[in-house]
Amino acid sequence: MALGANLGDAASTLRQALADIAALPHIQLLQASPLLSSAPLDADGPAYVNAVACLETRVNAIELLQALQDLENAAGRTRDYHHAPRTLDLDLLFYGEAQMQSDFLCLPHPRWTQRAFVLLPLQVVCPEKVTPDMLAAVANQATVWLEG
Numbered sequence: 001m002a003l004g005a006n007l008g009d010a011a012s013t014l015r016q017a018l019a020d021i022a023a024l025p026h027i028q029l030l031q032a033s034p035l036l037s038s039a040p041l042d043a044d045g046p047a048y049v050n051a052v053a054c055l056e057t058r059v060n061a062i063e064l065l066q067a068l069q070d071l072e073n074a075a076g077r078t079r080d081y082h083h084a085p086r087t088l089d090l091d092l093l094f095y096g097e098a099q100m101q102s103d104f105l106c107l108p109h110p111r112w113t114q115r116a117f118v119l120l121p122l123q124v125v126c127p128e129k130v131t132p133d134m135l136a137a138v139a140n141q142a143t144v145w146l147e148g
Contacts, residue, residue, distance in 0.1 A: 001054075001091060006040065037144045045085030071090060116141035
């Protein structure tokens with residue numbers, strides 16, 4: 001899963017979100033990447049803070065997404081317009097090998113290979129998913145590690 005925020009104290013928000021995710025029933029946080037700062041991509045507002053986490057769960061993908069959206073709402077997330085700045089954004093990138101296309105959820109995430117702010121932290125937690133060609137394709141996207 002991917003985490004991002006660009007409003008308020010985004011780094012603290014992501015750290016709290018990771019703790020909140022780890023506390024959800026039937027969900028185990030296996031690993032989280034260091035935090036990464038990135039310029040907005042197809043979005044408005046200040047720089048984002050991003051991370052990627054690997055979870056293990058017994059809930060289905062829709063239930064997991066709903067739990068993540070509940071955390072977003074609790075953090076003050078509003079959806080004023082597409083790509084608006086946000087206090088917290090939690091996206092499912094993958095759910096095992098599942099493939100799904102619906103209005104509510106697309107798996108794998110349709111743009112995961114096009115975003116340095118996903119690929120760089122994903123390489124930390126799931127290096128087998130990221131290829132050198134993927135990284136080369138996003139090399140022009142500005143990112144800075146904030147940790148690690």
